[in-house]
Amino acid sequence: MNILIVDDEQFAIQGMLDGINWDMLGFDKVLTACSYEEAVSIVKKTYVDILVSDIEMPGESGLKLIAYMNEHSANTECIILTCHDEFDYAQTAVRLNCMEYVLKPVRYQKLTEILLRAREKVNQRRQNEQIRQYGQQFIDSLAKETKGDAVNALEMAVEYIDSHLAEELSVRDLATLCYVSADHLTRLFKKKYGMTVSEYIQEKRIRLAGELLQREDLTISMVANTVGFGNYSYFTEQFKKHYGMTPREYQKQIRK
Structure with missing residues (x-):
């Protein structure tokens, strides 16, 4: 987990580096910057989980930096650490979804507690994302x-x-x-063939009957039995629906 501290006063940055037990907080990298431009340069190269920034700095302000983070690193937890207690600043910070607006000077113990809460929020977000990914993987696997x-x-x-x-x-x-x-099998046939299982069987039987009737060694009754029609009249009726003629008419036509 990485944290970026941004303040144009180097002694303020050094005070935090010396006054907070970073090993206890479990950060992998504690990055520092003295301006908006330097901070953006770092963010473009390294993912930042938590940002602690002053407001008034040479060039662009800390609020502008947080707006940048909202656009380019939306999951970063942002904390304002400033000596300015103006309402407009605080209102803007709230609008930018800052996690905390902390006034200087601040006791390092209090700042540590704030950083612990920020770390917990980051960890919770990561866990939620992992759960979402695992859930999606399970759904995808189940779908396959x-x-x-x-x-x-x-x-x-x-x-x-x-x-x-x-x-x-x-x-x-x-x-x-x-x-x-049976319902599931019917749905599969409807999706694949556009017909029910029974309709598919009927279609197959009639098509096969048409092929067999081309053989001179088979009678119409033999063909009907071969394709599963025990009732000759029903076979004739279904055959005519499909081919537009009776089996006998069909047989005469193809044997001309």
Whole structure:
């Protein structure tokens, strides 16, 4: 964790460096700057978790620096440390979401307590971000697994249907075979093929019937049974819906 102290008075910076137990606070780097420009230069190179800044400095003010931090390093906790108690300054600091507005002189013990609170806020934000990232990773992982399971279930169902068209096929039995619910399997077929499982089976049977009717060694009844239609009249009705003609008319047309 890094902290940046900004003050145009070097003795003020040195006083904080000497008067605060930085090892106890657990900062990795204690950076210092004497102006807005120097502080911005540091921030561009090194991430700053906590900023402690005076207000009035040569060039741009500490409030301008905090505005810069809000734009370029929004998660940095900012603390104003100044001898100016003007209401306008304090009001601006509040508007800029400063964590603390501290008047000089300040006891190092009090400043240490403020820095401890700032450190806790930084740590809490980091923990929240880690939890959010872990949660997102879990959701992404679960989505991939779910997607994989869905693809496997769909492939299993289609493969079984294609190789068992002559048999009685029910959505419930297919769902059990694929380890999913009947409703879920239906949703998968609707999403992939734009039709229900039953409609898909019917479509497959009729298309296969059209191919088999081109063979001269198969009668219409044999074709109907082969593709899973035990009722000849129902087969004729469904075939005509799909091809616009009866199986016999279709057979005559392709054998001309």
